[in-house]
Amino acid sequence: MYQQIRILVVANTSWYLYNFRLPLLKELLMRTHEVYALAPYDRYAVKLAENKVKHISIRIARSGLNPFADLNLLSKFVKIYKRYRPDVVQHFTVKPMIYGTLAARLSNVPFIFNMVPGLGYVFTGSSFKKSLVQRIVRGLYKNSLRYSTHVFFQNNEDRDYFIQHGLVDQKKTSIVPGTGVDTQKFTPTRKARQKVITFIMAARLLWDKGIGEYVEAAENLLSRYKNIRFWLLGPVDLENPKGIKPEQLERWQTEGVIQYLGMTDNIRSYLQKADVIVLPSYYREGIPLSLLEGAAMGMPIITTDSTGCREVVDDGKNGFLVPIKNTHALAAAMEKFINNPTLIPRMGNVSRNIAFKKFDSGAVVKEILKYYPL
Numbered sequence: 001m002y003q004q005i006r007i008l009v010v011a012n013t014s015w016y017l018y019n020f021r022l023p024l025l026k027e028l029l030m031r032t033h034e035v036y037a038l039a040p041y042d043r044y045a046v047k048l049a050e051n052k053v054k055h056i057s058i059r060i061a062r063s064g065l066n067p068f069a070d071l072n073l074l075s076k077f078v079k080i081y082k083r084y085r086p087d088v089v090q091h092f093t094v095k096p097m098i099y100g101t102l103a104a105r106l107s108n109v110p111f112i113f114n115m116v117p118g119l120g121y122v123f124t125g126s127s128f129k130k131s132l133v134q135r136i137v138r139g140l141y142k143n144s145l146r147y148s149t150h151v152f153f154q155n156n157e158d159r160d161y162f163i164q165h166g167l168v169d170q171k172k173t174s175i176v177p178g179t180g181v182d183t184q185k186f187t188p189t190r191k192a193r194q195k196v197i198t199f200i201m202a203a204r205l206l207w208d209k210g211i212g213e214y215v216e217a218a219e220n221l222l223s224r225y226k227n228i229r230f231w232l233l234g235p236v237d238l239e240n241p242k243g244i245k246p247e248q249l250e251r252w253q254t255e256g257v258i259q260y261l262g263m264t265d266n267i268r269s270y271l272q273k274a275d276v277i278v279l280p281s282y283y284r285e286g287i288p289l290s291l292l293e294g295a296a297m298g299m300p301i302i303t304t305d306s307t308g309c310r311e312v313v314d315d316g317k318n319g320f321l322v323p324i325k326n327t328h329a330l331a332a333a334m335e336k337f338i339n340n341p342t343l344i345p346r347m348g349n350v351s352r353n354i355a356f357k358k359f360d361s362g363a364v365v366k367e368i369l370k371y372y373p374l
Contacts, residue, residue, distance in 0.1 A: 005087040005373070006034040008080075010100050012060045012093040014044040019265075020117075020179045020289060021092065023361040024368060025053050031374065038080065047265075056080060060095055070099060077103030088372060092117055098140045105147040111373055114145060115152040115176070116162070118286030118308055141167045150371045152176045154286030157307045174371070177311070178287030180364030181296045183356050188298030188348065189272045197338055200231040200274035202267055202290040203281070205244040210280030210304065210324070217280075217331040218257050225338055233270055235263040271297045275344050276337050279303045282324040287311050287359075296355035300347035302333045312359075318350035
């Protein structure tokens with residue numbers, strides 16, 4: 001029997017908590033804890049409620065470094081934490097990690113946990129402006145994470161970055177292999193051999209996710225092959241400076257390069273019909289969930305040899321790693337499956353084994369809760 005405690009799980013969108021952290025929330029509820037999701041209200045708040053997760057609404061601007069807005073956010077966090085008096089807070093995403101942690105400290109929350117789900121847009125690129133913003137964000141991390149009970153990272157490269165810059169005490173850190181994937185829900189389906197090979201990319205629609213490279217590679221291959229198609233799946237994100245405009249998506253579709261499938265809560269239904277999952281990202285990923293879901297469903301993977309992405313691929317065994325921003329290498333990797341379709345089931349079987357052994361969501365949740373006062 002578990003001792004009941006009150007836990008607030010915090011992120012910058014309810015969408016994130018529903019799509020990425022529902023297994024954790026369900027496990028906490030199963031152990032009869034009092035669980036709240038603290039995030040801006042959207043339609044996923046309703047879906048969380050359908051899973052018996054209580055929702056607390058808070059407005060969080062996902063981007064920007066406006067000191068007045070951020071002080072206001074800190075004040076909101078303090079009011080909520082003092083009102084609900086949680087035993088544990090678990091923060092995901094940047095602003096909850098920074099301002100939620102400071103608020104939890106000011107509110108005397110006993111246990112403060114943070115997870116770095118990838119360094120993201122801020123740490124992608126090296127322009128003068130980006131370098132200045134990175135310095136500011138590093139300072140914010142350093143001042144807040146020292147109050148953490150424990151900090152989880154999704155890959156060693158991100159943890160090494162934080163340690164090297166003195167942002168976190170190494171003794172308070174551990175690696176959790178991404179979000180994890182429900183290997184019981186995402187299972188391989190027997191596919192009849194199709195004449196057309198379908199490549200699918202599932203991601204937020206950001207240039208940094210490599211969508212431009214995906215489209216260019218598709219154009220290259222469609223000029224030479226007819227038995228292929230390219231699907232793009234994911235939400236438009238106009239709050240991000242690197243968000244792709246709807247007009248651009250419409251142009252690509254009109255030109256017949258890609259088929260944009262929109263946003264879905266049922267990615268499994270699309271992965272069942274596709275052959276190879278692709279993510280040519282140069283965004284600072286944690287471990288991309290779409291790749292884990294594709295792997296669990298027995299799909300080969302093409303992705304970049306970059307932070308987070310490379311964690312899911314044994315190059316040449318369950319897919320191929322390509323250099324970032326290299327359209328020719330990306331097209332060449334796709335072409336291997338076009339010219340030798342027997343690679344698809346062979347590499348897909350290896351993907352399934354990797355997902356099952358390394359990334360099962362049950363094991364991920366168990367690793368997180370090992371540090372909780374349960």
